[in-house]
Amino acid sequence: MADGSVVGEAVTEALSGFIRTDPDFWLNVLLPAVGQGLLVTLLLILCVAPLGILIGILVAICRVYAPKPFSFLAKLYVIFFRGCPLLVLLFILYFGLPSIGILLEGFTAAVIGFVLCNSAYNSEYIRGALQSIKSGQMIAARSLGMTKKQAILHIIIPQAMRRAIPGVSNEFIYLIKYTSLAYFVTVVEMTMAAKMIAMHYLAFIEAFGLVALFYLALVSLATFGTNKLEKKLAIPGLTAVKVKDPPFRLKKGTKEPRKIK
Amino acid sequence: MLESLTVVTDSLGYLLGGVLVTLELVSAALLLGFILGILLVVGQVYGPKPVRGFVAVYVWFFRGLPNLILLFLFYFVFLPTLPVFLIAVIVLGMRSAAYQSQIFRGVIENLSEGQTLAARSLGMTNWQTIKHIIIPQTLRLALPSWANEYPVLLTDSAVASAIGVTELLTRTGFRVAATGNAMALYLACAVIFILLNYGGMLLIQKIEERIRIPGFGNNECDQI
Numbered sequence: 444m445a446d447g448s449v450v451g452e453a454v455t456e457a458l459s460g461f462i463r464t465d466p467d468f469w470l471n472v473l474l475p476a477v478g479q480g481l482l483v484t485l486l487l488i489l490c491v492a493p494l495g496i497l498i499g500i501l502v503a504i505c506r507v508y509a510p511k512p513f514s515f516l517a518k519l520y521v522i523f524f525r526g527c528p529l530l531v532l533l534f535i536l537y538f539g540l541p542s543i544g545i546l547l548e549g550f551t552a553a554v555i556g557f558v559l560c561n562s563a564y565n566s567e568y569i570r571g572a573l574q575s576i577k578s579g580q581m582i583a584a585r586s587l588g589m590t591k592k593q594a595i596l597h598i599i600i601p602q603a604m605r606r607a608i609p610g611v612s613n614e615f616i617y618l619i620k621y622t623s624l625a626y627f628v629t630v631v632e633m634t635m636a637a638k639m640i641a642m643h644y645l646a647f648i649e650a651f652g653l654v655a656l657f658y659l660a661l662v663s664l665a666t667f668g669t670n671k672l673e674k675k676l677a678i679p680g681l682t683a684v685k686v687k688d689p690p691f692r693l694k695k696g697t698k699e700p701r702k703i704k
Numbered sequence: 705m706l707e708s709l710t711v712v713t714d715s716l717g718y719l720l721g722g723v724l725v726t727l728e729l730v731s732a733a734l735l736l737g738f739i740l741g742i743l744l745v746v747g748q749v750y751g752p753k754p755v756r757g758f759v760a761v762y763v764w765f766f767r768g769l770p771n772l773i774l775l776f777l778f779y780f781v782f783l784p785t786l787p788v789f790l791i792a793v794i795v796l797g798m799r800s801a802a803y804q805s806q807i808f809r810g811v812i813e814n815l816s817e818g819q820t821l822a823a824r825s826l827g828m829t830n831w832q833t834i835k836h837i838i839i840p841q842t843l844r845l846a847l848p849s850w851a852n853e854y855p856v857l858l859t860d861s862a863v864a865s866a867i868g869v870t871e872l873l874t875r876t877g878f879r880v881a882a883t884g885n886a887m888a889l890y891l892a893c894a895v896i897f898i899l900l901n902y903g904g905m906l907l908i909q910k911i912e913e914r915i916r917i918p919g920f921g922n923n924e925c926d927q928i
Binding site: 522523525526527528529530531532534535538539540541542543620621622623624626627634637638641647648651652654655658659662663 | 764765767768769770771772773776777780781855858859860861862863865866873876877880885886887890891893894897898901902
């Protein structure tokens, strides 16, 4: 259509001052590279998230129910991997370990580092949830003849995990974002792909803008999904969802309190 | 083993210089995030619709993007002429503001409505109510969750080495390049970060005890 092309040309012209508008660059260079990076990012998330939750549960159970030496070890684990910046942890794994004879590939180092960090944070949320389950639950389970192990597995965990969902899903969203740190250990995920294209073609706005959009989309999707999951698994009375209106809003013409006549 | 130890002790002075830069970066970002965060939350809870929309987009943007991407965006695209330290402060600060505003919002929305009604019935305007009644209570109640911003910013600040801020991690990297002892130096770096982390937490706990009003608030701050 003539109209459409005129508008299209005008838009192209207006944009060309800021960003590249040739479709060849977008379709054949930037999108494939960032798309490949996206796949690697997704693969990282897929490898890390289940392990992070599983180890998080184990560490939390250790901290709450295990005898002293084990709970202390679990505590040390949490202190170290929460206190140490993830980036430093990645450097230790990738640059430090070779000096004692362990050579890790970038991807492996990233997965191990992310799992350690993710599980330490998850364990804190899960520990809080475990401790929030009233002790009567355990006593009731034991009095029904369950062993401690059975009680934890079938009575405590299903309740506690529901309460831990907000925290753990928050951590999942953090995970999506900090997969970008794999950039530092030479994994070609989205950020690295974008940086390489940006440097090579001097296309910083385009590359980082596109990657930013991808991350925002991933995070928004994850937020939506985890909210749905939380609602779906909610049990009335166990996990209360509280929604409250803010006390008041400023409106036009209500700067002064209304006079009472 | 002994060799590693001497490498670490030799580098310690140089690394402590990096600690200073890290602490400057973190405190500047915390302050910027605090001021912006309060402005954002007042806008979000009490502001007119366009302001609320703006804050929502701001928070979505800064919470949705990785630190690294934000740093690259500001370094290469938005503010390419500023010194890297300033860019790092701005990015970490604006990001922290988004998180801090949500901490404050959670508290404000849980304040009893009676506070507002009482203030209004005493003849205060909306702004006076916010300034003298809502904000002071919010800050006290928010302190336990707000304290978590410090370790978050501290660990995030390491990423600023990507744009060349010579903080602790960057300096450790320099020492690694000079001595070749990566394991010992990066472990030392990790230990310093953990010490900073817990030192700061203790300090914040002290402040918390100091400004606590007996009978006001809850004991939730005791369980993290």
